[in-house]
Amino acid sequence: MLIVMHRKATPEQIDTIIESVGRMGLTAQPIPGSQRTAIGVLGNKGYVDDVNIRNLPGVKDVIHVTKPYKVVSRDFHPRSTIIRVGNIAIGEGKKPVVIAGPCAVESEEQIVSTALHVKKMGADFLRGGAFKPRTGPHTFQGLKKEGLKLLSLAKKQTGLPVVTEIISQENLEPVLKYSDILQVGARNMQNFELLKELGRIKKPVILKRGMSATIEEFLAAAEYIYSEGNHAVILCERGIRTFETATRNSLDLSVVPIIKELSHLPIIIDPSHATGKRVLVPPMAKAALVAGAHGVMVEVHPDPDKALSDGAQSLTFPGFEKMMEDINRITTFLGY
Ligand code: PEP
Numbered sequence: 001m002l003i004v005m006h007r008k009a010t011p012e013q014i015d016t017i018i019e020s021v022g023r024m025g026l027t028a029q030p031i032p033g034s035q036r037t038a039i040g041v042l043g044n045k046g047y048v049d050d051v052n053i054r055n056l057p058g059v060k061d062v063i064h065v066t067k068p069y070k071v072v073s074r075d076f077h078p079r080s081t082i083i084r085v086g087n088i089a090i091g092e093g094k095k096p097v098v099i100a101g102p103c104a105v106e107s108e109e110q111i112v113s114t115a116l117h118v119k120k121m122g123a124d125f126l127r128g129g130a131f132k133p134r135t136g137p138h139t140f141q142g143l144k145k146e147g148l149k150l151l152s153l154a155k156k157q158t159g160l161p162v163v164t165e166i167i168s169q170e171n172l173e174p175v176l177k178y179s180d181i182l183q184v185g186a187r188n189m190q191n192f193e194l195l196k197e198l199g200r201i202k203k204p205v206i207l208k209r210g211m212s213a214t215i216e217e218f219l220a221a222a223e224y225i226y227s228e229g230n231h232a233v234i235l236c237e238r239g240i241r242t243f244e245t246a247t248r249n250s251l252d253l254s255v256v257p258i259i260k261e262l263s264h265l266p267i268i269i270d271p272s273h274a275t276g277k278r279v280l281v282p283p284m285a286k287a288a289l290v291a292g293a294h295g296v297m298v299e300v301h302p303d304p305d306k307a308l309s310d311g312a313q314s315l316t317f318p319g320f321e322k323m324m325e326d327i328n329r330i331t332t333f334l335g336y
Pocket residue numbers: 103129133184185186187208238270273
């Protein structure tokens with residue numbers, strides 16, 4: 001429920017509302033705006049009877065929020081969230097970030113050479129999976145803890161902060177220790193116990209959209225993390241399942257302006273998993289930035305044909321270099 005106050009509502013009237021909401025066993029969250037204050041009501045499990053609120057002095061309107069998410073919505077938090085990692089800022093008005101690296105960490109040579117290359121070309125983060133959520137059990141499942149150590153080695157050599165995937169609460173401790181941002185993959189977007197656990201950590205989380213999740217379900221999943229107390233949530237579109245077979249998934253770029261309207265959280269695009277094809281990655285990365293994405297995440301491999309996972313969609317080093325040249329032109333054009 002959202003209580004919208006009159007423009008001339010006094011601080012005392014606002015306090016009275018907050019107290020009344022508290023007496024109902026709920027939490028009131030004031031949302032000051034440029035014209036008027038709104039008060040978000042949290043903690044209810046269903047419809048709230050508003051008779052005791054609607055007629056109080058200073059109240060203009062009471063809006064019942066029927067969406068399955070509140071705290072990640074713009075209604076409850078009009079100002080865009082900016083997430084900081086070291087001196088990098090992710091979010092509205094900030095230069096879009098580039099997260100690059102292999103699908104999976106395979107060896108010291110592979111991850112360090114990739115980190116050095118993407119750093120040289122201007123990437124902001126190194127990505128690489130150590131725990132891999134593969135579709136079938138007979139494929140490479142990642143180097144696990146050894147992979148995390150190799151990521152930290154690559155970080156030491158380049159200074160690049162690390163993004164890596166968490167697939168289960170069991171591995172939270174090592175993943176937390178070796179990463180700067182934790183990634184929740186598409187297959188785990190609705191692993192609610194994992195999301196709640198990540199809501200209690202103090203590091204940012206990239207939440208990828210499930211391959212058959214609606215935008216509402218995507219935001220409801222983000223709500224699990226945010227409402228537990230971790231407000232550093234970055235949404236990531238990575239393509240959804242459609243009837244189309246020419247691409248691995250269908251990249252839903254309209255998600256960028258839609259999410260920006262519905263939510264205050266940053267939204268980035270992963271054109272690698274969205275398309276499944278190397279040649280399609282740079283054009284879709286560029287389109288994502290023009291559409292207003294706060295960053296892109298792409299897979300890069302020193303020798304994609306020999307990659308243990310996702311080689312077909314991984315950029316070569318020269319391919320990444322060319323894409324970065326184009327991205328730099330676009331970000332300059334966009335005014336960064
Ligand atoms: C990945 O980023 O390597 C990955 C597994 O992506 P997704 O969860 O989007 O399939």
